Amino acid sequence: MSEIVKDALCPFCGCLCDDIVLEVEDNHIISVNNACTLGEHKFLESGGERALKGPMRREGSGWKPISYEEAIEETAEILLAADRPLLYGWSGTYTEAQGAGIMLAEDLGAIVDSTTSVCHGPSILAIQEVGHPGCTLGQVKNRADVVIYWGSNPQEGHPRHLSRYTTYCDGYFLDNAAHDRTVIVVDVRKSATATLADHFIQIKPGGDYAVLSAMRAILAGREDVIPSKVAGVTREELIKIVNICKNARFGSLFFGVGLTMSQGKYKNVRNAIEFVDDLNRSTKFTLTPMRGHYNVYGFNEVCTWMTGYPYAVDLSRGIAFYNPGETTAVDVLARKECDACLVIASDPGAHFPSASVGHLAEIPTVLIDPVPNLTTPLCRLQIPVAVTGVDVGGTAYRMDGVPLSMKKVIDRGYPTDEELINAIRKRVEEVKGI
């Protein structure tokens, strides 16, 4: 006899879709409705047979199953023996577990960093310089008549973004969104999203900063200074786009890692924010980063409450120090600074540069993740846990900063991230006498 769970939240991307319908039978999810392909696979894969049965330790060329108690003890030992431990990941778990993780980092004198540092970290650096003219996705849905996707391809990365909030979604002030909304895509190649756009601006790779500067100058009435072509885009085309933005009733600029991770990084985002800021002199315009993991925003919130900084926090001296480039996971690993690593709710093996991944394999690394991933071959120990949004509920933050409560759908008996981290922390505190 199957049971239908309505309004479940999808633990995949920053859209954090909250209208998922799941069919559950014998403690298994057997069908997923309303989710995109990515979300459907997340529910069926991590909530399915691929999940590890229990913790495992590398022994020689193979793996040996061990108990949770042994795994907790060994993890605590590894972290306590280190002079510069790194606790990395956190974006694929709920905020309560992230909070426990920061307390563990404080006890250990560790560096704590999330996947923010390899996706929208530059956005945060830019926001710290010039602020964030943001809004909720509900505002975009109901009001935005001009939408820009810059260096972002939601059709493939956030597949329901267009249907839930922009192009295909009617809003309170837009009866016929597909017709009434003007969608502009700026990218270095004609992406899947670009094929749906009203205007597509193809810029040369690395040309984001120059194009944004030129658009700001046009907005300031200084098109006389702009050369006939900027990074492959004609001046006339830029003037046309600036006029569309200026004449918008409500505009929204969404940007992805195409902007944050191309040459210039956070200065590109700063220029985008200042472009939006300049537009606000004549209309209403907002800017939202297209966050990747479903709760990467949550980590930034939790980390800021607890340490004063949003990510890449070095707690080794008992005080919080933040300096991306110096205290970010990729850099700390590439410089071989850290001598032990706890990876949780992320997969650096799949995403980090080879120098960082190489060091991860050299030092004792513990991975907390329900399923084997590309970090598994690099680690000494893997501990499976409950999947957030499947086996455990908790709070997650959508890409626009709205906290939502995730549902527990089934119970396969795994410990939660929060329970596991607290158990490790308890052991660390016992040994350190704190």
Next chain:
Amino acid sequence: MKVSINVNPRKNPYLPVEAEGILPANFVSGSPEIMVWEGNKERHLSDLATITVEGEVSEAADITLALSGETALFKRVGEYMEEGTITVEGDIGMHCGNFMSGGLIEILGNAGGWLGREMKGGSILCHGDAGVYCGSGYRGEKHGMRGGKIEILGNAGDFCAEALSGGEVIVRGSCGDMAGVEMQDGKLIIYGDCSRACGNMTGGVATIFGSVSGMLPTFRNEGEVVVDGHTLIQFTGDVANRGKGTLRVAAYTCL
């Protein structure tokens, strides 16, 4: 007085050491107990280095700290320095001369990132290369270096003189990307090349005797000027930011 600090080889040579205690002012009383942080462990500097003190003084201005040995990962040396001299025989780690307001730091090797961050006065002379953010501000800070002089005889990394608000940064070699970005005042002189110089600048003078690649489209060409016998093209900008800075370059290419 001369204080020699010879850092010995360490068990883990990759662990950074935070050593803001290495300051001339701390040695006025002779041989103080200076604490440093090696990773998450607090240690005595004397456990990591051999310290030799020659002579006696009553003022920090007359003290020379001579660092040698494995100093490449020693961070924050000379932070908040007001007077005296620090010489580094080899390389030095990040944040050397942070917030310094006086004295001289001379580095015979290379310097890590954030050299002379938010410096207010004094001089830094680096014979080798400097890392990223030389003479810049801290994250989110509106102003970088406000006074003093940094001279790099080698090359400097990306974001050199970011948000420069006073003083002088001279790079004899080349700089990386976005030199002088957000520059507001002061002088930036680059004898080599760089890319995308002075984005968003509002004031100050940047003189680049080499070539700028990816020249930003938002600078107004004001014609040619002669600087130290070299004919350069002078621009004002960044007009995107209604800026009134001066950028002079020998040659440039656009993206």
